[in-house]
Amino acid sequence: MTLRSPETPAKRPGPYSPDDIVRSGMCIGCGACVGADRTGRAAMAMDAHGHLKPVGPVEWRKTRSPEFSALCPFSPAADDEDDIALARYPDAPQDDARIGRFDSAWVGHVEEGVFRSSGSSGGMGNWTAAELLRTGRVDAVAHVGGLERADADDPLFGYRISRSLDELTAAAKSRYHPVELSGVIETIRSAPGRYAVTGVPCFIKAVHLLRAGDPILRERIVFTLGLFCGHMKSLRMAESFAWQTGVRMQDVARMDYRLKDPTRPANVYTAQFLLKDGGERRRDWWNFADGDWGAGFFQNPACDWCDDVVAETADISFGDAWVEPYSSDGRGTNVVVIRSAELDRMVREAVAAGRLSLRPVDADFIHQTQAAGFRQRREGLAWRLSWPRPGKIRPLKRIAPNVSGLPLRRRGVYLMRHQISRWSHPLFRLARRTSRPGVYLRWAGAMLAFYQALAWSRGWLGALFDRLEAASGGGSGRAGGA
Known part of the structure; x- marks a missing residue:
């Protein structure tokens, strides 16, 4: 089932340039355009508002080309989520206008290990990445983790490649922070192997658009793991939270956006700052002047033009179960949508073995858990x-x-x-x-x-x-x- 109106054209041909997309407020900062550039001319840099944007020579930024137009996830000339999902999951048994094509949907959590206790929610995202590594389905996972910071304006998080379970589990949890893909795309292109890539919906879409034009990436990126998304924030949200807890960003070593407390409801978020001097500050989001996520403080402008809540092009995607009784369970609970037949088998086997505590749900349940996001994006x-x-x-x-x-x-x-x-x-x-x-x-x-x-x-x-x-x-x- 498609969302596209019958009278709406399938694509606008363009061509467009990076500057066209940036000036129109449609650049999400994913780094796909820089990752596709093989000349070394372009890079991603933080702008004055804490959003990542492509920078490079004028001729690169202003050149309108079919190649760029086809790989930018917000380009009107690029394949949309319906196009990508149909090509990747032609045999998916279910199709829903809200969550796309899929094999199965679930609610629950990880039973084994520390995946649930160390994650922001039910642990399913990190468990899936770890299971892909453990079973040899992939050699490495591209995901977001903490960075060493030398300056107050340096980002707290960025994409990295993990090749072991220890590396992967050290970077669990959600990061509401600008990141970009160009560095890991170059690593995947230069280092043979089978990779999984994690990301929010527009980033997963960008990965598929890159794969379509690059046979090396098409061969090596074998799984995509998506995260449900309300919208992306700028770097300044972390700085604002730091201000309000009496912390200077230059003194911050690490930040946890969602410090887990099993004794409190899962939807009570607590921000934690770990300082370079060994100190700590923490504060509940609801006590911040800008701590209501839905109000839109520091939202990336491109998010106003997104219609994908649940990462419809990912092989498997994960969100929080924001309905009762799950939202009151401080241990965290995931909703999961699976589109890959292989991953569907992997998850079902783990459920049968008692490693995962999941029960099947339908598209209506998934929609209910993300109702506010669907209203905003429909x-x-x-x-x-x-x-x-x-x-x-x-x-x-x-x-x-x-x-x-x-x-x-x-x-x-x-x-x-x-x-x-x-x-x-x-x-x-x-x-x-x-x-x-x-x-x-x-x-x-x-x-x-x-x-x-x-x-x-x-x-x-x-x-x-x-x-x-x-x-x-x-x-x-x-x-x-x-």
Whole structure:
């Protein structure tokens, strides 16, 4: 089942250049364009707002080519998720407009070892990567881990290649942090072997687009492991959290975005900073001025144009089970969608052996666990696609622009989320340059209060929208928090 409207063209031919995509706010910073460049001219660098962007000679950045147009995951000329999934999983027995083609879906956790206790959720992502290594299905896994930092502006995390179980398990857990693929793509191209690559939906899509144009990558990247995604954050989110815990980024050695506590609900996130002097700071996300994920602080602009929540092109993908009773279980619980017949057999064998505690679920259950994300990337995206974009590339997605039938409150939530995302970057930059954190934090606190009043029908703002909605005959349009 496709999302694409019958009247929407399959592709816009372009061609496009890296600069076209960046200027249009559609560059996610995946590094696919740099990974495809074999001349050494291009690189990925952090911009002033803490997003990774391609840099290089003017002729490389501005050259419009069919090759670039076909490999950028946000290019209107590239194959979309439906195209990629159909080619990769033609025999998948199930097809759903929300989660794509798939063999099976599950909810549960890892029983064996420390995978569950050492992971952010139920441990299934790291267990799968480890099982691929253990069984010899792959020789190495490309995944995200911590980096050594010399400067306050250095990233905390980046892609690495692990060839042993010890290397892999040392880098478990979720990282809400900008990363890019170009370095590991070059390693895979230069070092023979069978590889698995982990990533968020747009990164997995980029891997498949790279594989389509490169026979070496096509041969060596044999599995892709996807992560459900709400949106990508900039480097500045970590810095803002550090400010609010009284920490300077130059003093941070490591950060844990989701410190696990089995005695508390899984959806109570705690950020932890480990300092170079051996000290530690921690604070719950809900106590940060910008700690409500759904409000959109520091969101990458490209995420406004994404329609893939569950990594529809990955051989297997993982998310959190954000429904009861699982969301109250602080030990963590995964939902899993499997599209590879081989991985489906691998997981079923482990379930039968008692190594995994999983029960089968359907597409409706998966959708329910990620309901807010689907609203943002279905009805919210359809509305955003209707906005004028003078001088910028118009995104082409699998759903058509739509301005009708969206309740006033929902429009308010989506618009406010977009504005918070847009203005958090320059205001944080101003606060940073003037060494006055309050410039940003007071604004963030006020915007969060307005957003939550609108989303949850709190206070006078929620009551006002209720009255306006009722007067228009549209009902309450209650947002439900996201």
